[in-house]
Amino acid sequence: MTGLEGSLWRVAHGREIELGRRSAIMAIINVTPDSFSDGGRFETVEAVVEHALQAVADGAAIIDIGGESTRPGAAAVSPSEEQARVLPVIEALRGRTEALISIDTYRAETARLAISAGAHIVNDVFGLQREPAIADLAAATGAGLCIMHTGRDRAKLPDVIADQMHFLKRSLAIAAAAGVGNDHIVLDPGFGFAKETAEENLELMARFSELSRFGLPLLAGTSRKRFLGTVTRREAPERDVATAASSALLRLQGAAVFRVHNVAINRDALDIADAMLNARQDFERKRPT
Numbered sequence: 001m002t003g004l005e006g007s008l009w010r011v012a013h014g015r016e017i018e019l020g021r022r023s024a025i026m027a028i029i030n031v032t033p034d035s036f037s038d039g040g041r042f043e044t045v046e047a048v049v050e051h052a053l054q055a056v057a058d059g060a061a062i063i064d065i066g067g068e069s070t071r072p073g074a075a076a077v078s079p080s081e082e083q084a085r086v087l088p089v090i091e092a093l094r095g096r097t098e099a100l101i102s103i104d105t106y107r108a109e110t111a112r113l114a115i116s117a118g119a120h121i122v123n124d125v126f127g128l129q130r131e132p133a134i135a136d137l138a139a140a141t142g143a144g145l146c147i148m149h150t151g152r153d154r155a156k157l158p159d160v161i162a163d164q165m166h167f168l169k170r171s172l173a174i175a176a177a178a179g180v181g182n183d184h185i186v187l188d189p190g191f192g193f194a195k196e197t198a199e200e201n202l203e204l205m206a207r208f209s210e211l212s213r214f215g216l217p218l219l220a221g222t223s224r225k226r227f228l229g230t231v232t233r234r235e236a237p238e239r240d241v242a243t244a245a246s247s248a249l250l251r252l253q254g255a256a257v258f259r260v261h262n263v264a265i266n267r268d269a270l271d272i273a274d275a276m277l278n279a280r281q282d283f284e285r286k287r288p289t
Contacts, residue, residue: 007217010183011100011120011144017061019186019217019256023247023270026062026102026123026259027055028223031085032069045088049096052089056099059267062121063097064259065089065114066104070125070193083110087117094118102146108133115141125193126150127171135178145185146219146257147171151194160203161210164189168214186257187211188219192226201227205246209253220250221259223266244269252277 006020029052052063067085068077102121103114108131111122121144128135138145149167157163195201228242240262247258247266251273260266
């Protein structure tokens, strides 16, 4: 798989984005006081909006708004607190950018309110398996879905790809039963989500192309993750170069969407990966058989 096979990801409000021919960046915009690398940086709606707009200017096609930290050990927030954090940001962004807006939530009610406020995509870190009503919501509204693999709150299979297949097949069955079309779905293998060691995450990176058997676009979310710090011996805010390197490597294995904190450095790295993939495709097309 070259990563250049173009497909349309259809999302809410009649929008769509082409995936494959050029890597798409999803900017992480945390409206939280306790996210692992940038919690509490933005204390007003306007500050969050300006940060999001800068991410778009730097090359993000999607803005992912989250109101609850999903780092290990983070305190849960109430649905009302999550909604109070994210909805004003989505409403403010709706009229100020053509970028797609994603809501990072596993709660169906938050997702419903976010889509009504202008969000196009639901990014569910529990892969529809905590609140399957998110699949019904997507079917009813045409929202795009990021279905993420997680090993939290369950026993995992020992083989990293076998566990991906086991979990994501169940998630896709939930989506299909609700009537969600495949052209609304992107899959995320969930780097760092109950992948406790650097070795497990690195094996997932090394075998990432095996996930192409699903026949769906793939999202890579390695940004500032702990396993990158294990390799580089750098703290979370200093892991952007390592993130960009991992993004480029995963692009070569077929990833189409990249969820990152630092858009600019990842855009540069992915532009090089895209150019190389296009050059290789051109060479293969011209090579005599």
